[in-house]
Amino acid sequence: LTMFSLVCRRVSQKVAPVFTTRCMSTVPSTMKAAVVRETGDADALVYETDYATPALEPGKVIVKNEYAGINFIDTYHRSGLYARDLPFVGGQEGGGTVAAVSDEAAAEGIQVGDRVAYSVFGSYAEYTAVPAAKLLPVPESVGLDVATSCVVQGMTAHYLTSSAHADLIKPGEWCLIHGVGGGTCQWAAQMAKIRGFKVIGTVSKGKADIAEKLGCDELIVLDEVPGASYEDYESVDIVKRVMEVTDGQGVKCVIDGIGKSTVDISIDSLARRGIFISFGNASGAVPAFPVLRLIGKSAYVTRPKLLDYITTREELVWRADEIFGWLEKGDLNVSVDATFPLSKAAEGHKYLEAGKSKGKVLYKID
Numbered sequence: 001l002t003m004f005s006l007v008c009r010r011v012s013q014k015v016a017p018v019f020t021t022r023c024m025s026t027v028p029s030t031m032k033a034a035v036v037r038e039t040g041d042a043d044a045l046v047y048e049t050d051y052a053t054p055a056l057e058p059g060k061v062i063v064k065n066e067y068a069g070i071n072f073i074d075t076y077h078r079s080g081l082y083a084r085d086l087p088f089v090g091g092q093e094g095g096g097t098v099a100a101v102s103d104e105a106a107a108e109g110i111q112v113g114d115r116v117a118y119s120v121f122g123s124y125a126e127y128t129a130v131p132a133a134k135l136l137p138v139p140e141s142v143g144l145d146v147a148t149s150c151v152v153q154g155m156t157a158h159y160l161t162s163s164a165h166a167d168l169i170k171p172g173e174w175c176l177i178h179g180v181g182g183g184t185c186q187w188a189a190q191m192a193k194i195r196g197f198k199v200i201g202t203v204s205k206g207k208a209d210i211a212e213k214l215g216c217d218e219l220i221v222l223d224e225v226p227g228a229s230y231e232d233y234e235s236v237d238i239v240k241r242v243m244e245v246t247d248g249q250g251v252k253c254v255i256d257g258i259g260k261s262t263v264d265i266s267i268d269s270l271a272r273r274g275i276f277i278s279f280g281n282a283s284g285a286v287p288a289f290p291v292l293r294l295i296g297k298s299a300y301v302t303r304p305k306l307l308d309y310i311t312t313r314e315e316l317v318w319r320a321d322e323i324f325g326w327l328e329k330g331d332l333n334v335s336v337d338a339t340f341p342l343s344k345a346a347e348g349h350k351y352l353e354a355g356k357s358k359g360k361v362l363y364k365i366d
Contacts, residue, residue, distance in 0.1 A: 026099075027053060027056075027062055027064075027099050027100050027127060028053060029052070029053055030049075030050045030051060030052060030053060031051055031052075031053045031125055031126035031127050032047070032048070032049050032051070032125065032126050032342060032343075032365070033047075033048055033051040033089045033122075033124060033125035033126065033342075034046065034047050034048075034089065034090050034091070034124035034125070034342055034345035034363075035047075035048050035051060035087055035088070035089055035090070035124075036077070036078050036084075036086065036087060036088055036089075036090055037086060037087040038086065039078060039079055039080030039086070040078070040079065040080075041079070042075075042078070042346045042347075042349040042350045042353065043346050044078055044079075045078055045090055045124075045345045045346050045349055046345070046346075047342060047343050047344075047345050047346075051089065051125065053126075053127050054122070054127060054128065054129035055129070056100045056101075056102055056129065057102065057129060058102050058103070058104050059102055059104040059105060059131055059132055059133075060102055060105060060129050060130060060131050060132065061098050061099075061100060061101050061102065061105045061110055061116075061129075061130055061132060061135065062098070062099045062100035062127050062128070062129055062130075063094060063096050063097070063098055063099065063116060063118065063127065063128050063129075063130050063135075064096045064097050064098075064099040064126065064127055065094045065095065065096040065123060065125065065126060065127065065128060065365045066095060066096040066097070066144050066145075066148075066364070066365060067094065067095045067096070067144055067145050067148040067339075067362045067363065067364060067365065068091045068093060068094045068095075068123040068124050068125075068148070068342070068362065068363040068365060069091070069093030069094070069123070069148050069149060069151065069152055069153070069360065069361075069362055069363075070091070070340075070348045070349065070352055070361040070362060070363060071092070071093060071152050071153065071183075072257075072280060072281075072282060072352065073092070073152070074090055074091055074092065074124075074349070075349055075352065075353055076281065077090065078090060078349065081281070081285070084121075088121065088122070089121070089122040089123075089124055089125050089128075090122075090123075090124040090345070091121070091122065091123035091124035091125075091363075092119055092120060092121050092122075092123055092152065093117075093118075093119050093123055093148060093151045093152040094117065094118055094119075094123030094128055094148060094151075095115075095116065095117040095118070095138065095144040095145070095147045095148030095151070096115075096116070096144065096365075097112075097113055097114065097115055097116070098110060098111065098112050098113060098114045098116060098135075099112060099127065100112065102132075104132065105132035108132050110132055110135065114135075114137065115137070115138040115140075115144060115147075116130075116135045116136060116137060116138060117135075117136045117138055117144070117147040117148050117150065117151050118130045118134050118135050118136060118151065119134065119151045119152055119155070119306075119310075120134055124342065124345060124363060125342075125365070126365055133313050133316075134316070136150075136151065136316070136320050139324060139328070141328060142324060142327060142328070145336055145339070145362060146327065146334050146336065148362060149183075149334050149336060149360040149362070150320070150323050150324070150327075150334070152306065153183045153184040153187055153360060154187055154323045154334075155306055155309075155310065155316075155319055155320075155323070156184050156187075156188075156279070156306050157184050157185070157187030157188040157190075157191050158187075158191060158319045158322065158323060159304070159306060159309035159310075159319065160184075160188050160191075160255050160277060160279060160304075161188055161191040161192045161195055161197075161255070162191070162195065162319075162322075163309055164277050164279075164302060164304045164309070165252075165253045165275050165277060166275065166300070166302075168252060168253065168273065168274065168275045168300060169197060169252035169253040169274075169275070170252075171195065171196030171197065172196060172197075172198065173197060173198065173251075173252045173253075174197070174198045174199075174200060174245070174246050174249075174250075174251040174252060174271070175192055175197045175198070175199055175200070175251050175252060175253040175254065175255065176199075176200045176201075176202070176242060176251045176253070176254045176255070176266070176269050177189050177192065177199060177200070177201050177202070177216075177254075177255045178201075178202045178254075178255070178256050178257065178258045178262055178266070179202060179203070179230060179231065179257055179258055179282070180201035180202065180203050180211045180214055180216060180219075181203040181204055181206075181207025181208070181210050181211045181358060182207070182257075182357060182358075183337075183357060183359055183360050183361070184257060184280075185201070185255065185257060186210065186211075186214060186335060186359060187332070187334075188255055189201050189211075189214040189215070189216055190214055190215065190331075190332050190333065191326075191332070192255075193214075193215045193216075194326065194331055194332070197253075198217045199214075199215070199216045199217050199218070200216065200217065200218045200219075200220065200242060200245055200246075200251065201214065201216040201218070201219050201220070202219075202220045202222060202231060202233070202238060203219055203220070203221055203222065203231065204221070204222055204223070204224045204231040204232075204355075205221055205222070205223060205224055206224050207358055208221050210335065210358045210359070213333070217245075218241075218245050220236055220238055220241050220242075221236075222235050222236055223235035223236075224355075225355070227354055227355070228283070228354070228355050230258050230261060230282045230283045230355060231258075233258070233261045233262055233265060233283075238265050238269065239265055239268045239269050242269040243269075246271070249271045249272075250269055250270050250271035250272075250274060250297070251269055251270060251271055251274060252270075252271050252273075252274045252275070253274060253275050253277065254266040254267075254269055254270060254274070254275070254276050254277060255277050255279070256276065256277060256278050256279065256280070257279050257280030257281075257282055258280065258282050258283050259278070259280060259281040259282055259283045259284055259285055259286050260281070260283045260284035260285060260286060260287065261283035261284070262283070263278070263286045263287070263289070266278070267293060267294070267299060267301075270297055270299045271297065272297045272298060273297065273298050273299070273300070274297065274299055274300070275299070275300040275301070275302065276299060276300070276301045276302075277301075277302055277304065278301065278302070278303050279303070279304060279305075286303075334359070334360065335358065335359030335360065336359055336360045336362060337357045337358045337359035337360060337361055338351060338356075338357065338359075338361050338362070339361075339362045339363070339364050340361070340362070340363055340364070341363070341364055341366070342363045342364070342365050342366075345363065348361060348363055
């Protein structure tokens with residue numbers, strides 16, 4: 001049994017076989033939350049103290065959040081780049097303790113007080129309604145801040161390095177990962193090494209000290225773009241350096257969360273039958289390009305998202321199993337860079353978008 005499975009078994013052993021009532025702690029009717037009522041810049045994320053607490057629905061639990069993760073996708077929702085119905089509570093990554101349990105969730109072994117992490121919309125709040133199938137039991141050896149950091153960035157890095165490349169890269173082959181000084185790609189660089197890949201990472205001068213601890217085989221250090229969340233990708237001839245490192249072959253896989261500024265670099269750095277994985281838009285969305293752009297080396301391209309790589313409970317648990325296991329063994333290190341109070345919600349987004357983070361950015365929810 002894996003460590004994660006053992007946690008699940010310990011939880012399931014605590015329950016009686018029949019449940020006829022919901023188990024609840026004290027859950028108020030209103031709560032503190034960071035809300036978007038109109039899309040826009042970071043100041044569109046507004047702290048409110050009397051937002052309606054979500055109702056407990058069949059098959060769900062209510063989690064009292066201690067932390068919420070701040071991710072770039074949250075800024076895309078807030079700005080309107082990715083459309084959401086208005087108004088909405090921001091965030092999609094949280095960690096805390098279970099405060100209320102539906103009959104169906106109780107029958108699965110979930111109890112009030114359980115430590116959990118999850119990824120569903122609405123985590124920038126005191127309370128979030130979470131389907132029982134989306135809960136990740138958090139081992140006592142893992143802090144809730146670290147567990148919260150795992151859910152979106154950790155899971156994203158996991159599918160990028162284990163699945164999105166469609167096995168077009170094998171152990172011992174080269175991959176290029178952009179922005180390894182930031183949150184998700186700090187995880188991805190470490191996981192790629194665990195998988196046995198050789199890693200070239202790009203990083204800004206201001207984050208080189210972080211990147212040097214990740215185990216990359218080669219670092220390409222770039223100038224910074226003041227006030228931006230990405231590096232100056234024209235300050236170094238990255239393609240030339242990639243070809244030097246790989247003896248002219250290129251890389252079998254590129255993991256690219258930068259977007260507009262790196263699309264040409266990424267495609268030109270590929271080896272024959274390599275894959276370009278574009279998963280983010282830090283410098284802007286990747287513009288449309290003709291499929292003939294890929295013919296030079298019979299390249300592949302994919303634009304994945306996390307939800308398509310955790311489509312079943314089994315897949316979610318498998319990814320969590322590996323991540324928590326690596327954390328416990330010390331193979332994976334998580335850097336929590338900054339924590340903001342929820343009342344300073346806009347400041348958290350400004351910090352992330354300005355490129356200041358050197359690891360995970362969280363809200364602490366009191």
